[in-house]
Amino acid sequence: MGLLFFNTPYPDELFYSICARFHKRSGNIHEKATIEDLFSSRSITASAFLPSGINALIANLPPFAVYTAEQFIVNHTLYPFYTAFLSPKQAEQVYKSMLSNDGKDIYVRSGINASDIPQVKFFRFCKQCFESDMEKYGEPYFHRFHQVSGIECCLEHYTPLYNSSVLTSGGGKHRFEFPTTENCVASENTNVLNSIPEAVTEKYIVHLKELVSPIRTLLNKRFVNKELQWFGEKYTNALISKGLAYYSQRVKQDDWREFFLEKYDPSVLGIFHSSITGKGDWLSMIVQKHRKSFHPIRHLLVMSALEMSVEELFNEEITSPFVSPPWACLNPVCDFYKQDVINSMDLTLSDNTKNPIGTFTCPHCKYTYTRRGPDKSEADRNRKTRVKSYGPVWEEKLKEQSQLDTSLRELSRKMGADPNTIKRYLTTNKKEKIVVNEAKLSVDQKTWLGLIGENPNKSVKQLRMGNKALYMRLYRANREWLGMNSPILNQPSNKERIDWSKRDNEILDEVVNVINELLNEDQKPIRITLSKLGSMIGKKALLEKKLYKLPKTKLYLEKQLESVSDFQIRRIEYVLNKMKTQGEVLPDWRILRMAGLPYEEKWVDVLKHFRRNR
Template sequence: MMTFFPVPYKDELLYSVLARYHVRSGNVSIKATQKDIYGIDSITAIMDLPSHIFRIMENLPVGHRYTSEYLITNHTLYPFYAAFLPVGHAAKVKESMIGDTGGSIYNRIGLMASSVKFNQYFKFCPKCANEEMYNLGELYWHRIHQIPGVLVCPEHNIPLYDSQVPVRGYNKHEYRLATPETCKINTPEMNYADKITDKVINFTEDIEFLLNNSVANKSLNWFKEQYLTRLKELGFATVNGRIKQKELLRSFLDFYGHRLLEIMQSSIDNYNNNWLNDMLRRNNRTSHPIRHLLLIQFLGISISDLFNKKVEYKPFREKPWPCLNPAASHYLKPVITDMELKYGVDSKSPIGIFRCNCGFVYLRTGPDHNDEDRYKKTKVREYGPVWEAKLKQLTEQRLSLRETARQLGADPVTVKKYAKKLDLKTYWIKRSEKVEKGKSPIKQDSTVEKRDGYRGEWLNLKKQYPSKSKTELRQLNNRVFTWLYRNDRDWLNRNSPKLKSIANDNYRVDWERRDEEIYNNALVAVNDMLSVGKPIRITISSIGSRIGIRPLLEKHLDKLPKTKWYLEGKTESIKDFQIRRLQWAVKELQDDGKDLSLWRIFRKAGIRENFQKELMEEAIKLVIGQNDM
């Protein structure tokens, strides 16, 4: 039994308190200290989640006011590890810590199967150590400093350093004290980039919150729903809950960077098989608290809201919303409080129907990603009496159709439609009737201006490159050449370089050497064609066009045996190419979080209806294969 018990310091590990007891007791043998503390001498000294705490309570000095709950909550890492466990799991972990079944703790929490490993050495903050020696005359091990992923001290915002005391010591029963001798900086001064430092500090603050606040344990499904709702708001998931994996992972990696994720033992090297995908997909699997905290910081959810506030899906953010009626005096002001939320049948996107008291009703497809999106509309359902009154006023002012449409924020066709509906007499209708049928001065002027612009560009190109041929000039600006060829061909022919006669040098071709060169170029071309986004059919012509020798391959392939052998193995039939397009379409749709419907796959792959029946079996196999994964 203990005759005294050191008063625990703020954020001190129970391990550290017992280490201080060992020194102050004067016991030479650690076994004697163990008997004082536990009544037996075979207990393993555990830093983070110790067990046998009921034995400590039985051996505390008479008159103490400590409880098992107090020691576990304030002086072990239980609040951190148990925060993301369901209620039943957390209760069993606490029971194991109080009782003699400590061997099951790590399995219950999932740490044995986790890829996030413990720190190898106890960590310390140099400033904390100096202040403790000055104010207390001794050092102690802080809880928060020992959590994997905590890189800075929350008190001083400076990097933590490894001490010389291993977390798993040589003597598993021994409690090692923090001392000035064991807490010396033996490594170069550590500095993190500002971008990393900010994220690390926020990360540490979230851990400090978990250690010092009693959070209500939630089900694993609670966390998944919180994350999924926020993913929808950010556009990383569809409204039906399908996550856009490729976009999410790309943004997640951009946010943290590979280096910081590596330090946090949470690297993502495989886009299809990684901890983030597992965490969001599986309902029955616990994840390390570090990874929950990395995800909530990326999603912009506060640690307090995660546990205490149900995240609601608000694709159009908070009301009130602006009225987008240019005819109203409150144009662009946030006056709309009536919004109906619906979902698109095909796009699976949220659709907001906004109704203003002025009668203006508009639709917007969401979700909104920034404040500017609030001022956009997808479609106007009703213009309302205020807008119609403004239309009447503008027609009486005899403004042009385009000016009227501009002031009303509508296209000319809509303005004419409503003018007819309201039986308004309009200036632009009378004017249009005067224009000679089939002729439009404005259109003629714009066509001439466009033609002169292209002619000028071609002449400038010809002047800039006087030695180049017509074909070479075309390659420099195919846009200009194509327009002139289609619309002004006679002028183009008169104002192009004359065809140069080509001298016919009679020389022998080294076909063997040429075969080797073309073979190497074909290898590169095929690899490039297979790595581009949308599939390109691999044929002799397409490869030849890519490396600029199409006529040579089409006419003289028999003189290039090595190239011919390679191309015969790589070229695709129409059906082979269609199957590859189906494979690409399935992968793209899955990465974008869209349903793998057969019609959607065929449309994405660009397969025409007359080929779909023949390819139906292949498409079904691909869908079944993805669903089984």
């Protein structure tokens, strides 16, 4: 038998709260009777966040009711929030379980049970919202926004939430309790931030305000679910743009950790249940290839740090360092010049800078060029860094043009190559005989070409010294012809070769001295990073770009460079040494504060370790 009535859901009201208000109005003494009225079954569990039996409820609604299963799930449960970062298959399985009467696997499929972020133990409420609901609707109700793990303040008023005495689980699987002035008491003991120092609470609220918009977006809109690896790739691309990852997709984990901790104070991360514990923690894993899902709160923290909106994360395609294909042929003598005919590209990385290098080959003329990325605008589509191969079409066209009465400069313009390249392709570097129109040559030109033929190994200067008058006549009459028809010999480079072994030893000495200076126990700790050392010895670019040529220095630095965690431990050691020198005895929390660290079990254990070994 269907329901005779059903109460209208309030804005952002939790599905559990809707059912609890129905129970109050139904006159049923026992919750099991209400469960049967709503779902035509007594096996349904009164689940707080991801309920099941939605289809059964829809079937029982009065004829005039206009609610759909999707409206209940999307607008009145935490499904949109907890499944946003699941794969399409996982999200669909959770949705189907919520529609069905069998919801025992919902919390496992959604990853909530496996997460180290605890679920909310008691239904929570905001004092101002409670009073506002009483005034507006004549009764309070439980809001979805107040039940998200890690969100300890009201997203409307930015004031701490309070725990009611109503358990979210464990109080009876058929229990429906609605909020009242008796079970929702705002006091110091029920304040969820009661144990948090005021200064930390203020920092937390600042960060929470940055998360309000994405939290509301996730709860109020449905996005197409992506495969788990999508998020890792999106985050890595954002890190690349900030210089925190290589184009090979390898993240500079120490730099990323430092960047993240500059944004979030460790004490604030504790409130979000997302403390950083060291290498291999959630912060490291979330920007790698995803093999498991991560709690939405942690995604939101990363998105905020990278200044990425929910829409950018879900809707914008994963970008390449180069504008989207197809790409243009840039051979000016090809029939497909500046037409988008190249569909594939070879992507490599610069050995020195690790920047991307794209290699593009026209399928019609085999003209091959490279472009150093990343592209900054659509205009870069017609930019090239260098030409790797001009291809047979270009070379054949050059031979044709060389037989015409065309100046070197004009030939260079037509062929899209500099004059030296034109000369190289037409003369001895290509080991090809220059094809010329003998009928058009003057006596001096024929004499000059004969002189070159008789002395193939002589340079222009040597030929000129052998017949100065001939050279000067040609120079005055047709300088461009002379330049194009003069030999180009490979000249030895005058550039002084660098003795990298000697430089390695010199740099190593400088680095050792600077590190000893930084490790001076009397000096306030400064983290030992490659950037810092390079700045101190005045060779930052050398260390960052040519370290691979300095093997001794590189090996020494691998042992001496500090991770964020190493530096934090050294700060504790500095404070302990200072206390010993001054004869002070300070409590653990004071030591950690002086070291700029939160009072957490991890750091208390480090202090104990130091004391045992002193």
